[in-house]
Amino acid sequence: DAKTTQPPSMDCAEGRAANLPCNHSTISGNEYVYWYRQIHSQGPQYIIHGLKNNETNEMASLIITEDRKSSTLILPHATLRDTAVYYCIVSMEYGNKLVFGAGTILRVKS
Amino acid sequence: DVKVTQSSRYLVKRTGEKVFLECVQDMDHENMFWYRQDPGLGLRLIYFSYDVKMKEKGDIPEGYSVSREKKERFSLILESASTNQTSMYLCASSLSLLAGSYEQYFGPGTRLTVT
Numbered sequence: 001d002a003k004t005t006q007p008p009s010m011d012c013a014e015g016r017a018a019n020l021p022c023n024h025s026t027i028s029g030n031e032y033v034y035w036y037r038q039i040h041s042q043g044p045q046y047i048i049h050g051l052k053n054n055e056t057n058e059m060a061s062l063i064i065t066e067d068r069k070s071s072t073l074i075l076p077h078a079t080l081r082d083t084a085v086y087y088c089i090v091s092m093e094y095g096n097k098l099v100f101g102a103g104t105i106l107r108v109k110s
Numbered sequence: 111d112v113k114v115t116q117s118s119r120y121l122v123k124r125t126g127e128k129v130f131l132e133c134v135q136d137m138d139h140e141n142m143f144w145y146r147q148d149p150g151l152g153l154r155l156i157y158f159s160y161d162v163k164m165k166e167k168g169d170i171p172e173g174y175s176v177s178r179e180k181k182e183r184f185s186l187i188l189e190s191a192s193t194n195q196t197s198m199y200l201c202a203s204s205l206s207l208l209a210g211s212y213e214q215y216f217g218p219g220t221r222l223t224v225t
Contacts, residue, residue, distance in 0.1 A: 032212070043114070043200050043216025044153070087152075098214065099169075100145075100153035 003027070003090045009105040012082075018075040020104050022088030025069040031092040033064060035073045036100070037084040044087065044100070047073065078108045113137070114217035116201055122223045129188040131220050133201030140206040142184035143214065144168075144176065147198040159184055160206075191224045198222075 005023040012018040024033065035047040048055055048062045050071070055062045061074040075082055087103040117132035133142065143158040145168075155168030157176040165176050173195060177185045184203075188195055198221050202214040 034212070036214075041218075043202070043219055044214075045216070046213040049212050097155065097158075097168075098153075099155070100147075102150070102152055 003099065004088045004101055006086075006088050006101065006104045008102065009107070011107050011109060012075075012078045014080060014108055014110045015077055018078040018082065018106055018108065020073040020075075020086050020088075020106065021070065022073070023070045024088070024090045027068050027090050028092065031090050033062065033068075033071050034089040034091060034098065035060070035062065036087045036089065036098075037082075038087070038103070039081075039084040047086075078106075080108050080110060082106065083108045114201055114203055114215050116199075116217040116220050118220050119218065120221050120223075122225065123188075123191050124225055125192060127188075127191050127224075129191045129222065129224075131186040131188075131199055131201075131222070133184045133186070133203075133217060134182055135184075135201075135203040135215070136182065137203070137205075137215075138181065139203035139215075140181070141204045141214075142178065143202040143204075144174075144184065144186045145200045145202065146170070147200055147219070153200065156186065191222075193224050196222060196224045 034049040036044040038044045050062045064071045085103040087100050089098050114135045123129050144156045145153045147153045154170050159165045159178045175187045198219050200219045201217040204214045
């Protein structure tokens with residue numbers, strides 16, 4: 001059973017904010033939302049995670065709706081190097097049992 | 111920086127061969143994981159380990175075994191390789207739950223082809 005739903009692909013202009021949505025309507029109270037990305041020919045890379053509050057780090061911001069049924073990953077100033085597959089994952093095992101779906105292919109264009 | 115290394119980027123083996131995929135991490139992480147990645151199926155967890163000599167089955171353990179004799183090294187073993195095990199194999203590591211870590215660090219992957 002898919003726990004998250006993401007659009008298959010998105011385009012973003014270089015320098016603009018990239019907003020990647022994720023639906024997780026069956027999330028339970030103790031499950032976290034994680035975002036990873038995978039650049040071509042590399043292993044996945046952790047970006048950010050959150051439980052219910054919005055989070056920000058040096059890479060991105062994570063906005064989680066109040067009902068926790070959806071979230072948005074924001075890359076504030078996308079660059080060509082941000083072109084990758086972005087995975088939204090829901091997990092309660094402190095991030096250990098991660099189930100990666102198909103993700104969203106983000107293409108940043110100049 | 112955490113470094114997770116895998117023994118080979120590309121590997122070609124014949125059906126029936128015993129295959130060892132090696133993974134080493136240099137940050138004293140307690141947890142280690144093996145995934146496989148296939149087009150249209152995403153990453154799927156094969157096995158993981160919370161400590162030396164401990165292992166837990168993931169979602170698709172059939173046809174695989176693992177070994178963790180030292181903290182820094184986690185091996186994936188295909189006892190008798192089959193063509194349906196042709197895939198990209200990814201290793202990852204993370205700190206223990208007690209350390210409050212949420213991040214898995216991944217290696218570059220090994221693309222295994224079984225002919």
